[in-house]
Amino acid sequence: xxxPPKVGLLQGAASALNxxxxxxxxxxxxxxxxxxxxxxxxxxxAAFALVxxxxxxxxxxxxxxxxxxxxxxxDGVLALFGTPIALEDGPLRACxxxxxxQERLADAGDKIEAELGCRPQLRISLTTGPVVLGAVDSxxxxxxxxxxxxxxxxxxxxxxxxxxTVVMSEAMLRQVEGMVDAESAGVFRFKGKTELQPVHRLxxxxxxxxxxxxxxxxxxxxxxxxxxxxxxxxxxxxxxxxVRVVDIVGDPGIGKSRLLYxxxxxxxxxxxxxxxxxxxxxxxxxxxxxxxEVVRNWFSVSSGEPESTIVGKLDEGLKxxxxxxxxxxxxxxxxxxxxxxxSILAELDGTLIGARTRDLLLRLxxxxxxxxxxxxxxxxxxxxxxxxxxxxxxxxDREPAEPLIILHTRRPEYAPVWAGRPGVVQLRLAPLSxxxxxxxxxxxFGVDELPESLARLIVEKAEGNALFVEEIARYxxxxxxxxxxxxxxxxxxGMVAAGLPASVELLLTARVDRLSPEDRNLLQIAAVIGxxxxxQLLSEVGFGF
Ligand SMILES: Nc1ncnc2c1ncn2[C@@H]1O[C@H](COP(=O)(O)OP(=O)(O)OP(=O)(O)O)[C@@H](O)[C@H]1O
Ligand SMILES: [Mg+2]
Numbered sequence: 364x365x366x367p368p369k370v371g372l373l374q375g376a377a378s379a380l381n382x383x384x385x386x387x388x389x390x391x392x393x394x395x396x397x398x399x400x401x402x403x404x405x406x407x408x409a410a411f412a413l414v415x416x417x418x419x420x421x422x423x424x425x426x427x428x429x430x431x432x433x434x435x436x437x438d439g440v441l442a443l444f445g446t447p448i449a450l451e452d453g454p455l456r457a458c459x460x461x462x463x464x465q466e467r468l469a470d471a472g473d474k475i476e477a478e479l480g481c482r483p484q485l486r487i488s489l490t491t492g493p494v495v496l497g498a499v500d501s502x503x504x505x506x507x508x509x510x511x512x513x514x515x516x517x518x519x520x521x522x523x524x525x526x527x528t529v530v531m532s533e534a535m536l537r538q539v540e541g542m543v544d545a546e547s548a549g550v551f552r553f554k555g556k557t558e559l560q561p562v563h564r565l566x567x568x569x570x571x572x573x574x575x576x577x578x579x580x581x582x583x584x585x586x587x588x589x590x591x592x593x594x595x596x597x598x599x600x601x602x603x604x605x606v607r608v609v610d611i612v613g614d615p616g617i618g619k620s621r622l623l624y625x626x627x628x629x630x631x632x633x634x635x636x637x638x639x640x641x642x643x644x645x646x647x648x649x650x651x652x653x654x655x656e657v658v659r660n661w662f663s664v665s666s667g668e669p670e671s672t673i674v675g676k677l678d679e680g681l682k683x684x685x686x687x688x689x690x691x692x693x694x695x696x697x698x699x700x701x702x703x704x705x706s707i708l709a710e711l712d713g714t715l716i717g718a719r720t721r722d723l724l725l726r727l728x729x730x731x732x733x734x735x736x737x738x739x740x741x742x743x744x745x746x747x748x749x750x751x752x753x754x755x756x757x758x759x760d761r762e763p764a765e766p767l768i769i770l771h772t773r774r775p776e777y778a779p780v781w782a783g784r785p786g787v788v789q790l791r792l793a794p795l796s797x798x799x800x801x802x803x804x805x806x807x808f809g810v811d812e813l814p815e816s817l818a819r820l821i822v823e824k825a826e827g828n829a830l831f832v833e834e835i836a837r838y839x840x841x842x843x844x845x846x847x848x849x850x851x852x853x854x855x856x857g858m859v860a861a862g863l864p865a866s867v868e869l870l871l872t873a874r875v876d877r878l879s880p881e882d883r884n885l886l887q888i889a890a891v892i893g894x895x896x897x898x899q900l901l902s903e904v905g906f907g908f
Contacts, residue, residue, distance in 0.1 A: 386493070387865050391489055427460070431447075444456050485527070486528065519554070589625075603766045612775055638657045677692055737767050817859060
């Protein structure tokens with residue numbers, strides 16, 4: 364039996380926490396190209412004006428995506444994503460912020476050139492990984508600083524970025540793979556590192572990219588369990604005679620998106636109109652964000668198409684649904700971020716445009732449900748914008764209604780006002796059983812059975828969460844901790860027990876960060892004991908229950 368830790372050790376841990384916190388974060392570092400030469404040539408005052416301008420736009424982009432600026436280094440910044448509050452999508456946010464900085468700077472180029480006679484360019488680097496966050500008292504100021512390899516790596520990577528570009532480390536790419544477009548920027552040997560390090564150039568963040576889309580692109584493994592949940596969805600479809608809503612609720616990674624995907628796959632050959640859209644953590648200020656995706660899919664509009672093609676597709680779609688008018692065409696174009704023809708929306712203010720767009724979307728859905736069964740698949744309602752929330756309520760409340768089924772997913776922290784109403788079926792996704800968890804792991808490792816001790820460790824770490832199992836298996840394979848040998852699987856139990864993949868760590872930290880400060884502190888102290896602990900021991904170090 365393991366010996367319980369002594370009270371003295373726990374007290375030591377409590378004070379150590381005050382000295383530095385281990386955390387997984389993302390670093391964004393920028394550098395103004397040719398700044399020293401500019402100071403020499405244009406003088407201190409012009410240099411100050413330039414730095415103010417550039418740092419203003421960088422800070423705005425970083426804040427816009429939830430990062431915090433830690434340091435201004437004269438001509439650059441160091442920004443962190445994932446502190447003080449952990450961000451499960453911190454790496455993707457940092458990518459968006461970096462590209463937005465480059466865009467804002469390019470847009471401001473003419474103005475800065477007219478004022479200061481130079482067109483500034485930035486090099487930006489992105490890294491992600493573990494750091495120690497500590498409060499450093501320098502005498503005059505106290506602030507939290509990040510210490511760790513990834514901060515040094517960000518500085519080195521930056522030197523390899525071509526002016527105007529964003530580069531990132533291999534670990535960073537792994538976190539955002541499938542959600543961004545990137546290309547190789549070469550391999551480099553950095554001081555203090557023995558191995559060559561691949562560097563990648565970030566080209567773009569994909570539209571509506573989600574972690575699940577990235578998983579689909581990598582290849583999904585067989586679907587395990589969840590037969591009763593699929594049966595609930597089938598039953599709603601069979602009983603469809605008015606509006607049916609299935610409210611799918613569950614923790615991150617538990618399998619909400621996969622359930623919708625499996626349902627949609629099972630009906631891909633049927634004459635059902637599946638309209639799909641996702642809310643996004645960065646899209647709460649964009650009115651109708653999930654419906655923008657719905658309209659794009661509905662009318663087969665792909666990104667990068669010429670505007671005239673898009674106009675043609677919307678035009679044809681509006682006619683098919685008996686909703687054509689020049690104003691309606693203008694409203695849809697405006698919704699997709701394109702210019703409405705002529706001055707068709709000129710006499711409407713923003714509120715009126717919003718109201719008319721909402722009414723149009725409602726009518727289009729009604730018309731479509733007259734023609735075929737419509738299934739509206741809406742993902743991640745915990746991030747829904749208020750315009751979409753209003754529209755959904757209208758759709759659900761409408762009377763008399765054409766048959767329509769809405770399947771939406773959300774995490775437990777948000778509940779829509781229609782949850783719990785008659786006609787709204789709630790489907791809470793429970794953790795997978797141990798045998799289902801192991802089946803996913805076996806498929807990922809490519810074996811029919813796992814050694815008992817490895818199976819126990821995986822079940823314990825995965826907590827019945829499908830994403831955790833997949834990520835843990837991927838991490839163990841990538842690091843060579845678990846290897847296939849002629850006689851089965853070879854693994855190092857100590858290493859399996861020791862680490863968690865960054866993606867899982869980020870989700871767990873984000874979960875802890877949602878607790879109250881007291882509960883969070885208590886949990887951190889308790890973590891020193893292990894996953895299960897004796898409340899008596901905690902009360903001895905001053906945490907009573
Ligand atoms: N029953 C299952 N069998 C096999 N794989 C599964 C199962 N459920 C989920 N997965 C896989 O686990 C991963 C996470 O699932 P999913 O993306 O559906 O989670 P989620 O609940 O939508 O999470 P989030 O709240 O972060 O969107 C996906 O790669 C998915 O394919
Ligand atoms: Mg999901």
